[in-house]
Amino acid sequence: MTLPLKKTALAAMLSVAMSVPAFADPIRTINLVTRPQAAQPAEFQFTQLIAQEWRKLGLDVNVEVMPWEQMIQAIWFSRDEWDTTAWQMVGRPERSDPDEIVYNLFHSTTAEKGFNFIGYNNPDYDALVEKQRVALDPDERREIVRAAQTLLAEDQPNMMLAHPKSTYAVNTSVWNADSVVDQSGIGIRNTWSYIQMEPVGDVKDIVLNSSDNVTAINPLYISGGTDSWITELVWDRLMRIGPDGLPQPWAAESYEWVDDTTITVTLRDDMMWHDGKPVTPEDVKFSFEAAGSGEAPMYSPFVNGIADIAIDGMNITFNLSQPSAPFLTASLSKINIIPKHIWESVIEEQKTLETNAESFQEEVPIGSGPYRFSSWTLNEEVVLAANGDHWAAPEAERWILRIVPNVEAALGMLRSGEINFLSDFPGDPTVVVSAAEEDPNLTAVSTVDIGFRYVAFNHRRPPFDDAAFRKALSASVDRRLIVGAAFRGFAVPSNSVVSPALGFWHNESTVEGMTAGVDLAKEMLAEAGYEVVDGQLNYPEGVSETLGE
Amino acid sequence: MKGITVIGARLLQTAFVLLAVITILFFMFRLMPGSPLAAYIDPNFTPEQQAELMARFGLDRPLWQQYFIYIGNLLQGDLGESFFYRQPVAERVFALLPNTLILTFTSLIVAYLFGVLAGAYLAWKRGAMVEQIGVPLVLTTRAMPEFWLGMLLLAVFSFGLGWFPAGGTRPPGAEYDSLWALYTSADFWRHMTLPVLTLAIYSQGLPLLLMRSNMLDVMREDFVTMARIKGLSTFSVVIRHAARNALLPVMTSFAIAVGYQIQGNVVVETVFSWPGLGRELVRAVSTADYPLAQGAFLMIAVVVILMNLVADLLYAALDPRVTHE
Amino acid sequence: MLRRWLGAIRLPLHDPLAIVGLGIYLVFVLMAIFAPVIATHDPNEILFTTEFALAADLPPNLDGYLLGTTTLGRDIFSQIVWGARSALLIGLTAAFMVALIGSIVGIVAGYFGGWVDMVLMRLADVAFGIPFLPFVIVLAAFLEPSIWNVVIAMALVLWRDTGRVIRSQTLTLRNRVYVEAARVSGSSDFKIILRHIAPNVLPLSFLYGSIAIGWAILTEASISFLGFGDPNSISWGYMLQDAFASQALSKGSYYWFVPPGFLIILIVSAGFFITRGYEQILFPKLDR
Numbered sequence A: 001m002t003l004p005l006k007k008t009a010l011a012a013m014l015s016v017a018m019s020v021p022a023f024a025d026p027i028r029t030i031n032l033v034t035r036p037q038a039a040q041p042a043e044f045q046f047t048q049l050i051a052q053e054w055r056k057l058g059l060d061v062n063v064e065v066m067p068w069e070q071m072i073q074a075i076w077f078s079r080d081e082w083d084t085t086a087w088q089m090v091g092r093p094e095r096s097d098p099d100e101i102v103y104n105l106f107h108s109t110t111a112e113k114g115f116n117f118i119g120y121n122n123p124d125y126d127a128l129v130e131k132q133r134v135a136l137d138p139d140e141r142r143e144i145v146r147a148a149q150t151l152l153a154e155d156q157p158n159m160m161l162a163h164p165k166s167t168y169a170v171n172t173s174v175w176n177a178d179s180v181v182d183q184s185g186i187g188i189r190n191t192w193s194y195i196q197m198e199p200v201g202d203v204k205d206i207v208l209n210s211s212d213n214v215t216a217i218n219p220l221y222i223s224g225g226t227d228s229w230i231t232e233l234v235w236d237r238l239m240r241i242g243p244d245g246l247p248q249p250w251a252a253e254s255y256e257w258v259d260d261t262t263i264t265v266t267l268r269d270d271m272m273w274h275d276g277k278p279v280t281p282e283d284v285k286f287s288f289e290a291a292g293s294g295e296a297p298m299y300s301p302f303v304n305g306i307a308d309i310a311i312d313g314m315n316i317t318f319n320l321s322q323p324s325a326p327f328l329t330a331s332l333s334k335i336n337i338i339p340k341h342i343w344e345s346v347i348e349e350q351k352t353l354e355t356n357a358e359s360f361q362e363e364v365p366i367g368s369g370p371y372r373f374s375s376w377t378l379n380e381e382v383v384l385a386a387n388g389d390h391w392a393a394p395e396a397e398r399w400i401l402r403i404v405p406n407v408e409a410a411l412g413m414l415r416s417g418e419i420n421f422l423s424d425f426p427g428d429p430t431v432v433v434s435a436a437e438e439d440p441n442l443t444a445v446s447t448v449d450i451g452f453r454y455v456a457f458n459h460r461r462p463p464f465d466d467a468a469f470r471k472a473l474s475a476s477v478d479r480r481l482i483v484g485a486a487f488r489g490f491a492v493p494s495n496s497v498v499s500p501a502l503g504f505w506h507n508e509s510t511v512e513g514m515t516a517g518v519d520l521a522k523e524m525l526a527e528a529g530y531e532v533v534d535g536q537l538n539y540p541e542g543v544s545e546t547l548g549e
Numbered sequence B: 001m002k003g004i005t006v007i008g009a010r011l012l013q014t015a016f017v018l019l020a021v022i023t024i025l026f027f028m029f030r031l032m033p034g035s036p037l038a039a040y041i042d043p044n045f046t047p048e049q050q051a052e053l054m055a056r057f058g059l060d061r062p063l064w065q066q067y068f069i070y071i072g073n074l075l076q077g078d079l080g081e082s083f084f085y086r087q088p089v090a091e092r093v094f095a096l097l098p099n100t101l102i103l104t105f106t107s108l109i110v111a112y113l114f115g116v117l118a119g120a121y122l123a124w125k126r127g128a129m130v131e132q133i134g135v136p137l138v139l140t141t142r143a144m145p146e147f148w149l150g151m152l153l154l155a156v157f158s159f160g161l162g163w164f165p166a167g168g169t170r171p172p173g174a175e176y177d178s179l180w181a182l183y184t185s186a187d188f189w190r191h192m193t194l195p196v197l198t199l200a201i202y203s204q205g206l207p208l209l210l211m212r213s214n215m216l217d218v219m220r221e222d223f224v225t226m227a228r229i230k231g232l233s234t235f236s237v238v239i240r241h242a243a244r245n246a247l248l249p250v251m252t253s254f255a256i257a258v259g260y261q262i263q264g265n266v267v268v269e270t271v272f273s274w275p276g277l278g279r280e281l282v283r284a285v286s287t288a289d290y291p292l293a294q295g296a297f298l299m300i301a302v303v304v305i306l307m308n309l310v311a312d313l314l315y316a317a318l319d320p321r322v323t324h325e
Numbered sequence C: 001m002l003r004r005w006l007g008a009i010r011l012p013l014h015d016p017l018a019i020v021g022l023g024i025y026l027v028f029v030l031m032a033i034f035a036p037v038i039a040t041h042d043p044n045e046i047l048f049t050t051e052f053a054l055a056a057d058l059p060p061n062l063d064g065y066l067l068g069t070t071t072l073g074r075d076i077f078s079q080i081v082w083g084a085r086s087a088l089l090i091g092l093t094a095a096f097m098v099a100l101i102g103s104i105v106g107i108v109a110g111y112f113g114g115w116v117d118m119v120l121m122r123l124a125d126v127a128f129g130i131p132f133l134p135f136v137i138v139l140a141a142f143l144e145p146s147i148w149n150v151v152i153a154m155a156l157v158l159w160r161d162t163g164r165v166i167r168s169q170t171l172t173l174r175n176r177v178y179v180e181a182a183r184v185s186g187s188s189d190f191k192i193i194l195r196h197i198a199p200n201v202l203p204l205s206f207l208y209g210s211i212a213i214g215w216a217i218l219t220e221a222s223i224s225f226l227g228f229g230d231p232n233s234i235s236w237g238y239m240l241q242d243a244f245a246s247q248a249l250s251k252g253s254y255y256w257f258v259p260p261g262f263l264i265i266l267i268v269s270a271g272f273f274i275t276r277g278y279e280q281i282l283f284p285k286l287d288r
Helices: A002-019 A041-056 A068-076 A099-104 A123-134 A138-155 A191-196 A225-234 A281-291 A327-332 A340-352 A407-416 A429-438 A467-475 A479-485 A518-527 B002-030 B036-040 B047-056 B063-075 B089-124 B129-141 B146-160 B179-183 B186-203 B205-220 B222-230 B234-271 B277-286 B290-318 C002-008 C016-033 C076-112 C114-128 C132-142 C148-157 C159-174 C177-184 C189-225 C236-245 C254-275
Strands: A030-034 A061-065 A084-089 A158-171 A205-210 A239-241 A247-249 A252-259 A262-267 A306-312 A315-320 A371-377 A381-386 A398-403 A442-448 A452-457 A491-493
Touching: A030 A041, A030 A068, A041 A061, A041 A084, A041 A158, A041 A452, A041 A479, A068 A084, A099 A123, A099 A138, A099 A327, A123 A138, A138 A467, A158 A429, A158 A467, A158 A479, A191 A225, A225 A371, A225 A381, A225 A398, A239 A327, A247 A252, A247 A327, A252 A327, A262 A281, A281 A306, A281 A315, A281 A340, A407 A429, A407 B146, A429 A442, A467 A518, A479 A491, B002 B063, B002 B290, B002 C114, B002 C132, B089 B129, B089 B186, B089 B205, B089 B234, B089 B277, B089 B290, B129 B205, B129 C254, B146 B186, B146 B234, B146 C189, B146 C236, B146 C254, B186 B205, B186 B234, B205 B234, B234 B277, B234 B290, B234 C132, B234 C189, B277 B290, B277 C132, B290 C132, C016 C076, C016 C254, C076 C114, C076 C148, C076 C159, C076 C189, C076 C236, C076 C254, C114 C159, C132 C148, C132 C189, C148 C159, C148 C189, C159 C189, C177 C189, C189 C236, C189 C254, C236 C254
Parallel strands: A030 A061, A030 A084, A205 A398
Antiparallel strands: A084 A452, A158 A442, A158 A452, A158 A491, A239 A247, A252 A262, A262 A315, A306 A315, A371 A381, A381 A398
16 A cells, blocks of 8 residues: 555655754864974974874864963963963972962862963862862872872863973082982972082082073062072072972971961071071061062962961961961972061062062072072172071082073083083983983983973863863873973873872872873764764764854 | 264264164064063962053053153163063163173174285285185175074084183183273183184175275276386385275274174174173063063164264265265 | 166176076075975974884984984975075065165165155165164064064165165266256156166166075074074074074084085075175165
């Protein structure tokens, strides 16, 4: 009978009509920003490699090269306008505590103006990192930090790449090799080395180099990496990050947590300023108040948890507004102790001016640290002299920093003896290692850094708001390729913002068993609904491109 | 009376050029991309603080107003404040200027001494093998990238032979009682040798060819033939006449060469880690520290314009044939 | 008319040095045109020896990388060959702009005189007051890093020498008898310039252009060395910057940093050789 046949035919036609896919838009050209090769050869190289792999997935990738200052404008101050970018976090001793990294980089409150410039917003993650901040029991805190890392590895808000190995060198015919300190996550270039290095022969001056100018020698201004080497030697702090990465008492003789939000620190009684006056608890209280006075904007975040400071004899009591697990590292190991008799009038004056304490440069900076200021020849060198009165007086006589912008010249100087400590080498580390192999007087030391390199995804712009898409892109590149071809082997693969250099906090399970490859990535994309049509990767069905030209 | 009008006119011209260059500089830098806020990248930088910053640097006012404020400050010797160093630009610029000037003048003096003598020699040996090879060779020295030459000299004479240090103006930690003590010390000259050599090799071509050309002209003149016929030493006649003739163009070109040389400094200062103005300009531009970049650029332009004026005045003073247009 | 112009470009074929110069240029032009054929690899391609091992810092070997590889794994020989294109592109464009602008300014100022002359010469004065290399650096930061920054900067500033000299020449020519005659007989200014002035001034333009090629290439090399170069175009200056930034000197990689420098010297010298026959061109300050 004809009716059932017609029905079948109609049904067949309808089913054919239904199986025609709804619209699916190709993904627009994705921008990947990087710094120039001259400034950042590793970064330049890995962006080329990553772009190459992503193109195999059917994505159209455009690599955009721009210098750092333009990058800041294009990325940091224009948070809606970029897709992906290479980025880095620099390793500093104070970042030995994971709080600054796990909180500031990903907490939703820092998304608009702060370090969470990628716009990551995950309430579960927010809860975790808020919890670790007030978890005073180290083991409990450790579990929370590990859980946070696992969550990030699942979500892939960024494509973590590697923790570079920094390579520095020292001349062992001048310095006793055993007296040089290799600080976890930092390398031999650290304050402990500068204090403990013993001269072997007649040369008793540490002569080291930096490729960047010294901007300022000011304890209230975080003016640059090189400058911080100087401030760490000229001024003391209550605590210091030790070679093991953990904070230890320094200017503080001892400390005690009275309760969750109160800590009492006992100041050493044998400290003197370089101008002869004694260091008093009033100076310490003043230092913390100066940091929070508004005239030192870069230091204020490190003291804003302090409600008030009380003095009793040599004891200084800090009252915090809430419990803070990273307090010892983030605050007590960070704030420089400055002389009230010099800075009090400076701060008062700055309050009346448009400028702030960052603009005040002492002729002869006065601190209480193991080295005292001796001279500063503009753009050429800074000389510090050992402070014999200090309880941790250096073994060396002077600390001399030479500004050498020409990287090859720095290596030449190490070989000729013009410098005896290679403390800055932004070039190819294999050259330093070969130089050390050829010359028995030179020893090169490579250390896995606390810092890391990554490619950031902008969560404000689709498809980067889709975790599956991010994970596929991240999985398309084998990290061994990055380590080998961009870092010449001088790095370790990374899948966590907490570096293996921070052994206590690092969660190895994030890196172990990482699988990668273009085929794997293609599978992941297909599963998530992204199809390749005519060689171009498309959004899943029903999703249109909202940001194309 | 005539002399004064000429000088007066030239001074007016120079003032005009100076103003024009300052203006071009100002607008060029103000329209540059990259924000001064880059120097203050900080998570705690509130919008109020940002506004305060813009106001402090005068960036919230209309461009024309900023321009006149800038000129006003300039006349008082205030070149503004560096974004990164948070210090007055004028102080930095004047502190670094002597290092650049010493390099420029020393290398030019060396280049000109050599060039004049060698040029005379080549002219005297016209037609000989040494001249046939010499002239193209000299042209080749003007075809070298200065940084390449510098790096090679560094590799050979510093890394290789160890005769000279690899950078800076003095040995590490060395102390001097005064600038004069520094400039007259043997160490300073040792440190200056390679950069001066690099710059001089490039600059000697011009005075050499100039001198040679002058000598050739003089040698062709009748009175030289006359002197030869009379049995007089042609050498002394030629030298005396050529010297007088060459004086004007050589001195004029020296003045102008200072202006050109000071730009070559930018590269050489980087290669030899010499703490000068050129290197500072490059760094200031790289970091978008535009008050500092503007100040450094201005200082260099002032030297160039001043030396052009000197050249003009020399020309007017030494050449009686010049009439003011 | 055309014959007049062609005759004016008196190629200095009498001077052996100038012939050498022209020969060198010819070789580079051929190298640039046939780059895709001569080069053994893509100059930008990242090369590997095994799966994760970068072909980095390899010395020259005859059956693979003729001049070895860079620290980032790229073939040096291919970069050298393709570099000829950048060099000629920048050089010729810049030279053309300098010669064109300088000639126009010089002719107009010299021919018309009066306030036109005054304005143009004041502009030249200002151009003389701008230090060139610093200006290019600032421009490179102002605009995006690109090889055209050098061309733009030269077009804005370096026409000054050419302008002054050609103005001098025009002044002399303007007073010649045949020009007077043409004017009296009612020829338009434009025609006079085209027929009598321009062809006679052309050799000077051509020769300044010849030197300007060298200036452009040297400037581009310096800019690249300082880090303001165009990362997307392989030029010899960029290669040198790459070599020094990778510590090629310390590694003794002569095959990397000598050839680009040598080729720059060659091509710039060629420009000077061509001008050899006209020595007065080299001392423009004397001609006022």
